[in-house]
Amino acid sequence: MNFEQSLRGGLQSLDLQLSDAQITQLLTFAELLHKWNKVYNLTALRSQDEMLTHHLLDSLAVVPALQRHLEGPGGRAGQRLLDVGSGGGLPGVVFAICCPQLDVSCVDTVAKKAAFIQQAAAVLGMKNLHGIHARVESLAGPFDVISCRAFAALADFTAWSLQALAEDGVWLAMKGKRPQNEIAALPAEVQMFHVEPLAVPGLDAERCIVWMRRS
Numbered sequence: 001m002n003f004e005q006s007l008r009g010g011l012q013s014l015d016l017q018l019s020d021a022q023i024t025q026l027l028t029f030a031e032l033l034h035k036w037n038k039v040y041n042l043t044a045l046r047s048q049d050e051m052l053t054h055h056l057l058d059s060l061a062v063v064p065a066l067q068r069h070l071e072g073p074g075g076r077a078g079q080r081l082l083d084v085g086s087g088g089g090l091p092g093v094v095f096a097i098c099c100p101q102l103d104v105s106c107v108d109t110v111a112k113k114a115a116f117i118q119q120a121a122a123v124l125g126m127k128n129l130h131g132i133h134a135r136v137e138s139l140a141g142p143f144d145v146i147s148c149r150a151f152a153a154l155a156d157f158t159a160w161s162l163q164a165l166a167e168d169g170v171w172l173a174m175k176g177k178r179p180q181n182e183i184a185a186l187p188a189e190v191q192m193f194h195v196e197p198l199a200v201p202g203l204d205a206e207r208c209i210v211w212m213r214r215s
């Protein structure tokens, strides 16, 4: 099975309906990541198989839950998402491709990583995707959703991005096993309201989303 067939199989397992244009964007993004990784060291994963399961499908597995949140009570047009410590654009670029109504900013302290996101947005023709070179602590927002993957402990993630969260915004942290110690260490100002288990096609590992908001 080639990369595209495996991607389409994964989307089917996730019950995620994407247009051919969106699938082409995902494939182009994977190519860009593969090509520029050699130059910029964007990710430790280099094989095509790992790129598919550990990056694309791992991020795609979150999309149905994100879409439910965006379209649920309080959902409205023009929502903004900040992906913190986005690196090579995971999960931010995948979210921007799958949710074209969502405006996605990927922030990273490393200039070349933010530049890569800007370049990907230009190549993919996406006006809803932005790369920002900054520390998250310096951003004002407001963002309706603030996401992260492989970034920091929940207490640090929420403390460093609190000023950028909209009054009624939510944090979406992608984690492996339910991080019980990190949840217990959250300060009183932050409320964890849901831990949502995820299954990633082709990946035999525990995954979850930790949803949080202001208390």
Ligand SMILES: C[S@@+](CC[C@H](N)C(=O)[O-])C[C@H]1O[C@@H](n2cnc3c(N)ncnc32)[C@H](O)[C@@H]1O
Pocket (backbone or CB within 6 Å): 043, 084, 085, 086, 087, 088, 089, 090, 091, 107, 108, 109, 110, 113, 134, 135, 136, 137, 148, 149, 150, 151, 160
């Ligand atoms: C382990 S990488 C994760 C990259 C990506 N999210 C992924 O899952 O593949 C963490 C990223 O966070 C960035 N980072 C660290 N501290 C940061 C901060 N205070 N503000 C923004 N980005 C930060 C690093 O430069 C790095 O690219």
